[in-house]
Amino acid sequence: MSHAPTTLQERPTPAPAVATTSLSSRTLPRWAPLGFAAVAIVLGVGLGLVAGWHSRIQWGLLSALFFVAISYTVTTAVENKRQAKDRLATSVVWVCFVLAVVPLASLTWTTLSRGAKVVDGYFLTHSMAGVLGTEPGGGVYHALVGTLEQVGIATAISAPIGLLTAVYLVEYGKGALARAVTFFVDVMTGIPSIVAGLFILSIMLMAELKPSGLMGSLALTILMIPVVVRSTEEMLKLVPNELREASLALGIPKWRTILKVVLPTAIGGITTGVMLAIARIAGETAPIMLLVFGSQLINTNPFEGAQSSLPFYIWEQYKIGSEASYDRAWGAALVLIAFVMILNLVARGIARWKAPKTGR
Known part of the structure; x- marks a missing residue:
């Protein structure tokens, strides 16, 4: 009794997956916003000095505009327009947050630095009775x-x-x-x-x-x-x-x-x-x-x-x-x-x- 020879068919081995890097997937690194902010600050301060502007408020506004523009431009070039729009919205939110926090921090620091000079136990426990307004002393x-x-x-x-x-x-x-x-x-x-x-x-x-x-x-x-x-x-x-x-x-x-x-x-x-x-x-x-x-x-x-x-x-x-x-x-x-x-x-x-x- 003869038996037909059996042949083993080998399945093809799948090719190993190639790991995609951040460059091949065209994705900006996480530290990209910090880099954009640093470049924007340098450009804003530099342009302000060249234009003869000595106000830090003007420098800050220029830096904010540069930050939004750089974020949108670089994201469009590296990733795509959809991600660029998302990055644009995120950048605008961060700029608005900073614009809201900076005046508050400045006000708090100014009040602390100037008010701490007189606030002490005497100031909190005495009134202005018998003290001329132009003279030091008195309390609250x-x-x-x-x-x-x-x-x-x-x-x-x-x-x-x-x-x-x-x-x-x-x-x-x-x-x-x-x-x-x-x-x-x-x-x-x-x-x-x-x-x-x-x-x-x-x-x-x-x-x-x-x-x-x-x-x-x-x-x-x-x-x-x-x-x-x-x-x-x-x-x-x-x-x-x-x-x-x-x-x-x-x-x-x-x-x-x-x-x-x-x-x-x-x-x-x-x-x-x-x-x-x-x-x-x-x-x-x-x-x-x-x-x-x-x-x-x-x-x-x-x-x-x-x-x-x-x-x-x-x-x-x-x-x-x-x-x-x-x-x-x-x-x-x-x-x-x-x-x-x-x-x-x-x-x-x-x-x-x-x-x-x-x-x-």
């Missing part, structure tokens, strides 16, 4: 006390009103009344501070009231309420409706659902909105000039007598025009920035503490 204690009291009273009045108004608009508001409230809140958001001061001043004149920190707080309240309402309203709208529906399905009343579910969920954003409103009114000067009048002495009673505040103190010292008064003005500006920063840190801590706990 009376203005700091006035700011804390006036902002505190305004916050105590406007925060509950703004919160309850936002709850009404989101949870209950329907029909003409809700639309009217929303319209007036939007209008009040753009009211200049001097108008709020004039409104309270007219009430003072009709009621024959004297200037005090309370009058200034009432004007600040008018400015603060719409900011609190608008920010709180947006935060409440972000709370998922499923949470409300689940709570109501368990038979919990709506008011308790709002108190125990909706508000704790949005407490972080609500607190941030209140802090933004406080930061806005903390720097207002016009209502204080009209309603509080300012004072060189320490007045811890906001319901009687003239008071000062940090913005009013800064304007007052800058108006004097001496070297010592300029230093005191920058010192007060540094104290005001620190005041707002501390408030924001406290707000973040409260929001993190009160935020609902997430499961695993």
Whole structure:
């Protein structure tokens, strides 16, 4: 019995894959934007010097234009137009970010460098009583006390009103009344501070009231309420409706659902909105000039007598025009920035503490 010979057919071995390099795939390296930025800075500064421009702002604008142009041109030549458009959009975003950060960093550095010369324990614990404006010395204690009291009273009045108004608009508001409230809140958001001061001043004149920190707080309240309402309203709208529906399905009343579910969920954003409103009114000067009048002495009673505040103190010292008064003005500006920063840190801590706990 014979058997036919079998032949083994060998399968062809696949060719090894060739590794593509960044040059063969025509892809720019990750450090390309940094290189573009370095070249753009050199070209911007060089062209500015050749043209006789001595302003660093002009150098920076030229460098920004060169950065965008170089990024788009090189990416088009090396990669393709689609990647070049993406790189162009990214470059514009980075340029806008730098343009926004540079003035802020410059302002912060200038305030720190000039205000740190006078800010010490004596400056924070003494007033301007008995100190001439052109002479060195004196402090900011009376203005700091006035700011804390006036902002505190305004916050105590406007925060509950703004919160309850936002709850009404989101949870209950329907029909003409809700639309009217929303319209007036939007209008009040753009009211200049001097108008709020004039409104309270007219009430003072009709009621024959004297200037005090309370009058200034009432004007600040008018400015603060719409900011609190608008920010709180947006935060409440972000709370998922499923949470409300689940709570109501368990038979919990709506008011308790709002108190125990909706508000704790949005407490972080609500607190941030209140802090933004406080930061806005903390720097207002016009209502204080009209309603509080300012004072060189320490007045811890906001319901009687003239008071000062940090913005009013800064304007007052800058108006004097001496070297010592300029230093005191920058010192007060540094104290005001620190005041707002501390408030924001406290707000973040409260929001993190009160935020609902997430499961695993």
